[in-house]
Amino acid sequence: xxxFINESMYEVYFILKNEIKKLNPNESIxxxxxxxxxxxxxxxxxxxxxGYKALTNLAEILYCKMLTPKIxxxxxxxxxxxxxxxxxSFHINSDNNSEKYGKDSLFAAIKKNSEPSFVIxxxxxxxxxxxxxxxxxxxxxxNSGDEFEIITEVFNFINHIxxxxxxxxxxxxxxAKERFKNQENFKFYAHDINELESLELGKFDLIISIGTLQSxxxxxxxxxMNLIQNYLQKEGALILGFPNCRWIxxxxxxxxxxxxxxxxxxxxxYKDVYFCKKYLQxxxxxxxxxxxxxxxxxxxxxxxxxxx
Numbered sequence: 001x002x003x004f005i006n007e008s009m010y011e012v013y014f015i016l017k018n019e020i021k022k023l024n025p026n027e028s029i030x031x032x033x034x035x036x037x038x039x040x041x042x043x044x045x046x047x048x049x050x051g052y053k054a055l056t057n058l059a060e061i062l063y064c065k066m067l068t069p070k071i072x073x074x075x076x077x078x079x080x081x082x083x084x085x086x087x088x089s090f091h092i093n094s095d096n097n098s099e100k101y102g103k104d105s106l107f108a109a110i111k112k113n114s115e116p117s118f119v120i121x122x123x124x125x126x127x128x129x130x131x132x133x134x135x136x137x138x139x140x141x142x143n144s145g146d147e148f149e150i151i152t153e154v155f156n157f158i159n160h161i162x163x164x165x166x167x168x169x170x171x172x173x174x175x176a177k178e179r180f181k182n183q184e185n186f187k188f189y190a191h192d193i194n195e196l197e198s199l200e201l202g203k204f205d206l207i208i209s210i211g212t213l214q215s216x217x218x219x220x221x222x223x224x225m226n227l228i229q230n231y232l233q234k235e236g237a238l239i240l241g242f243p244n245c246r247w248i249x250x251x252x253x254x255x256x257x258x259x260x261x262x263x264x265x266x267x268x269x270y271k272d273v274y275f276c277k278k279y280l281q282x283x284x285x286x287x288x289x290x291x292x293x294x295x296x297x298x299x300x301x302x303x304x305x306x307x308x
Contacts, residue, residue, distance in 0.1 A: 001078070003032040005050055012048065013058065020062055028057070028067065032199050035077045055079060065251055084249040091246055091257075101143060102171040110247050113146050117252070121291035122147065122210075122241070122261055125298045128288065129237035134205040137230065139165045142191055145176035148186060159185060164201065166191050190240070191201025193218060194306035196231070203233045210294070214272060224276060224294035228283060238280070238299040242273055243294040253294055273297060 002019075004012050004143055006178030021030050026095050035046040049055050052069070060156040064081035072078050090106040101107045112118045131137075132155070135292045139147055149156060173190040180186040191199060194217070209228055213220055221252070232238065244266065248252045255264025277287045285299040 001030045001032055002035050003076070005034070006046075007048065009048065013061070015257060016062060020064065020081070020083055023083045023085055025087075028080045029064075029083045030078055030080050032072060032076050032078050034075055035071070037047075038075060054293070060253055062252075063248065063253070065249075067136065084251055086248055088249045089247060091248075094256055099169060099171060101167075101169045103144065103175045106130050106146065107247075108172070109250055112152060112248070112252070115252055115293070117291070117293045119150060121294060121296050122150060122239075122289065125239045125296045126151065126155070128298050129206055129239060131155060131161075131302055132204065134237070135203075136162045136204040137164065137206045137208065138201065139163070139166075139206040140207070140209040140227075141215075142167050142188065143169065143172045143178060145188075145208060146184075147208060148176075148180065151157075152183070161185060163187065164189070165198075165203070166193065166196070193223065196226075201231065202238060203231055205233050206237045207232055207241070208239045211243045213240065214242070214268075222271060225279065228280070235301045238285070240276060240297040241291075242269055242295040242297065243293075244269055244291075244295050246266070254293055266299060269295065 004016065014205060016029065016031070019033065023029060028136045033049060034046045036049045036051050038047055056066045059081050062081065063084045063086055065084060067080040067082055069156075070078040071293075077080075088106065090100065090110075099105060131151070138166075142148065145165060148163055148165060151163075165176055165186070167176075167188075170190045173188050173236070175189045180188070208292045212218075213223055228238070242256075244254065244256050246255070246257055253256075256266045256269045257263070258265045258268055273289065275293060276299075277289065278296075280287050280299045284302045286302055287297060287299045290298070
């Protein structure tokens with residue numbers, strides 16, 4: 001077991017990277033460091049890592065999951081990184097049929113509602129658009145209803161709001177219907193977003209879409225503009241979530257990745273976000289961008305006033 005004492009951060013990274021290459025998925029590497037909790041001013045041994053956040057960041061960069069540290073001595077702790085299985089990811093599944101996102105899929109195993117970097121910015125976005133003043137809410141790409149579940153857990157004024165969720169995946173919508181079967185103000189449709197007009201839904205006070213409009217079977221710009229022009233009330237609001245992460249072995253790994261790149265490359269993400277922001281500002285919306293692993297674009301009409 002390697003003990004790191006006075007190596008540079010790059011040396012630590014280089015050594016661990018080479019050792020992790022030798023591991024099979026789900027195997028672990030152990031190493032020892034000076035306890036990051038120790039005040040460097042009180043001990044002659046200065047910690048390389050200033051806190052456990054740095055260690056979890058390093059694990060993520062190395063496509064590992066950091067497991068619970070173990071105290072070895074008064075000054076040292078043992079760290080364990082478990083190697084992720086990079087082949088366990090819905091992103092590498094080239095099958096574009098709807099059940100790629102179904103209830104028995106790799107996508108369904110993701111628990112983004114357990115990730116603070118998703119949940120907290122999403123809740124803050126809902127507060128910014130003044131959810132309490134909305135009457136009709138549409139979620140495109142609702143899957144099994146995670147975003148609606150957060151709303152029911154956090155806000156206690158939603159009984160007057162009509163919630164509509166749409167997703168192309170039949171099994172995911174069936175699960176969403178079961179999940180909200182006792183709440184009459186939640187409706188779900190298994191339907192192709194490209195043929196949204198056939199549902200005759202009318203207009204909404206708030207439209208939400210998390211990681212859906214960038215799907216390969218949608219024309220991103222045309223779909224987005226169609227939503228604003230034909231489905232959003234003049235004084236409505238919008239929440240779009242742009243994934244700036246990948247899900248590998250059920251772990252959220254920071255950074256969007258384009259095809260044919262072996263590393264995170266976020267040009268397309270920034271391009272889409274900027275297009276939406278510029279378009280909405282031209283339509284007299286106030287736009288904010290928040291979040292990290294998920295970039296949340298929140299837009300509210302400048303002329304809108306809370307309904308009494």
